[in-house]
Amino acid sequence: MVSVAVGLMVAVAYYFSSVRFQIWLSSRGGRGLAYLSVAGFFGRLMLVGIIFYGLTLWNMINMVVTSITFAIAFTVFSGIFIYRLMSGGDSSGPTVQLLH
Numbered sequence: 001m002v003s004v005a006v007g008l009m010v011a012v013a014y015y016f017s018s019v020r021f022q023i024w025l026s027s028r029g030g031r032g033l034a035y036l037s038v039a040g041f042f043g044r045l046m047l048v049g050i051i052f053y054g055l056t057l058w059n060m061i062n063m064v065v066t067s068i069t070f071a072i073a074f075t076v077f078s079g080i081f082i083y084r085l086m087s088g089g090d091s092s093g094p095t096v097q098l099l100h
């Protein structure tokens with residue numbers, strides 16, 4: 001159960017950092033936005049890798065369960081955001097409002 005909770009917490013943190021970084025990029029405008037977006041993705045990916053490596057040192061965590069929970073939760077969060085964006089709904093709902 002601890003593994004699932006840790007996976008959810010990492011997924012929520014990763015999702016909010018992803019959204020926050022994209023909001024920051026879109027407000028800046030200009031050239032090279034795609035490069036900065038890709039660099040931000042790889043930076044967050046490296047940070048999650050370091051966090052997962054640190055979690056492997058904690059014996060109470062089952063890393064397979066934690067990783068699967070992270071992947072499923074982040075996919076669900078992203079899917080909901082993309083669905084709201086594509087359906088013409090307000091994509092700046094509670095998720096994005098928390099970040100401003």
